[in-house]
Amino acid sequence: MTLDNIKVGNGGIIESIGGEGLLRRRLLDMGLTPNTRVEVRKVAPMGDPIELLIRSYVLTIRKEEASKIKLKEEI
Amino acid sequence: MKFTFALVGNQNSGKTTLFNKLTGSNQHVGNFPGVTIEKKEGQIKKHKDAWIVDLPGIYSLSPYSLEEVVTRDFILKENPDLIINIVDATNIERNLYLTLQLMEIATPMVIALNMMDEVTNSGNSIDVVKLSEDLGIPVVPISAAKNEGISELIDVFMKTAKEKKKPEKLDFCVGEVHKAIHSISHLIEDQAKDNGYPIRFAATKLVEGDEPTMKDLKVTENQMHIIEHVVEDMENALKTDKEAALADMRYNYIEKICKSSVVRHQETIEQIRSEKIDKLLTHKYLGIPIFLGIMFLIFYLTFGLIGAPLQGILEEGITLFTEFISNILINAGVSDWLHALVIDGVFAGVGSVLSFVPIIVILFFFLSLLEDSGYMTRIAFVMDKLLRKIGLSGKSFVPMLIGFGCSVPAIMSARTLSSERDRKLTIVLTPFMSCTARLPIYGMITMAFFPENAAVVMITLYVLGILVAILSGLLLKSTVFKGDSVPFIMELPAYRIPSRRSIALHMWEKAKDFTQRAFTVIFMASLVIWFLQSFDWSFNMIDDSSKSILASLGSLIAPIFEPLGFNDWRASTALITGITAKEAVVSTMSVLTGAISDVELSAALNTMFTPLSAFAFLVFTLLYMPCAAAFAATKREMGSLKNALLAVTYQTVTAYIVGMLVYQIGSIFI
Structure with a gap:
């Protein structure tokens, strides 16, 4: 299951970060590392990007980027 | 002895506020050599021998963006005496990620733990002594916005700089990563020394496969093979790749430290408040109308209600002054051509541009308000999908809108964009937004040719400008501005009340800038x-x-x-x-x-x-x-x-x- 399919208000534990190069590195740098809890808080008015809660701060990424983040389970 | 301090920290960590508090008005703004990234330098209050450089806000030292490259180069090549690392205490885990990387550079360092008031006011706490012990560097709790802890901070970093006290710990790596970093350390020790690279930093960067480091250290092909082999072994043992391994290791270490010094019962008051404000401002249906309303209000106030009368007064003043000088020249009996040169040439030209100063200052007042409050990031969040279609991100929306008022502040405001490519594309497209100075031309022509359909012609022109910008965006993104589009990964900071001082300084800078250009x-x-x-x-x-x-x-x-x-x-x-x-x-x-x-x-x-x-x-x-x-x-x-x-x-x-x-x-x- 990937992060872009998670319902607003739900979250999960990150299993792995896909993608490559700088994009992937940026996601990791921002704290989206395996075994971290992430929650989807909101979707932008036009359906993209999405708003996440991670490591007690708010981060926004596009669905395209979110589709590269695999979760273990939806909570 | 003269000290140079580098102020480094994440975006939204209150870096600019702290910089202003430390330097007062003794600031110089320029650009870093070769790039259009702002370089601010200032003298620390009451310390004539101490200079501080405000480096761009960054999240990591991997050369991901130009800002990161600039910061890295400054620390490695300009050898500041000390790094002041500002850390947002309400968001400590992600902020310490940069701290761990900075520590590897082995330059004396002090942490300014900002926004501590928000942490304690919300019933949470951070054990500063424990944190300082665990990290092996001095930590000073401050609140830059409330001016708390600033003089303590100055005392600590002056003392640390004088003692040249380096971070006590460099080693926070464990297991396989530890093994890899250490074997590479031995391999490149001499080259690092020769090229002025901190060994530990060089080794980590080589594990990460960082190209600038390879080039700077002149890593040989043979060494490259060994490094690749070492990294491969590490990746196989950890069953993951090097990027994930290093990020994971750093965050694990941070989590361990935070467990013993950070007590967090709940989100801070500011974070809870922000969530509530966003329920409205980024609301599914209301978000866009509210944004348009706010922009309309800003335009109305800037170009109409407040700006227009001020511009009128200034114009009148300039006219009076022009007449005054003109009379002096005539009475002094100067030749006609000199009179014409001064009055029709200089005064007419410079005067007509100078009269824009009030509008520019007011516009930048509102812009700083949007930026410093945290709303600017929400605009980017709301508008991103639309702008993405023409090769830009949500952040480009604001400059384009200002373009309808005046291209000059619009182009200047593109500075808020972090990606060089987006910034350039935005600057090229912004003038297609019909600015107010073009209105008199439309008036002249419609009066002569389309008196019945003036409104239709005007609207057609505005829409045409937007259309051309969209088509240009599509064209340029697939030709000139191909490639390095930065993905949209952006922090939404908590809303905060902007500091009056920062806003005033910002307005003053822009006014000074613009006036200088006029002359x-x-x-x-x-x-x-x-x-x-x-x-x-x-x-x-x-x-x-x-x-x-x-x-x-x-x-x-x-x-x-x-x-x-x-x-x-x-x-x-x-x-x-x-x-x-x-x-x-x-x-x-x-x-x-x-x-x-x-x-x-x-x-x-x-x-x-x-x-x-x-x-x-x-x-x-x-x-x-x-x-x-x-x-x-x-x-x-x-x-x-x-x-x-x-x-x-x-x-x-x-x-x-x-x-x-x-x-x-x-x-x-x-």
């Missing part, structure tokens, strides 16, 4: 235009401007506009003077046609244009290169004259093609 670039441009329209080729001063150098240049260019339907030297001359300021098109037309009243001007225009060619003329004035002030801003923000010239060439060619299409296609139907 340099605009001053020169006005002189040149005045000269060209006052003299003929034998350098005799003339009364009839149709014999001037400018007029003959105008008639030289005039045939170029044949395909657009107007081959008239007065029209092309007006277009040339329009480069000093767009509204000059109107004044030039009146002067060159000798028209005294609007009715006469309309009659004269009717001999020069057909309704269709008049519309083509409007389209051209809408799209062709912006005024000299906007060009100067473009040059500065693009960082090179060549790029600025390319930008205005693109705009002018576009204007020509669209104008021609309008005329030629229109001719078929009419």
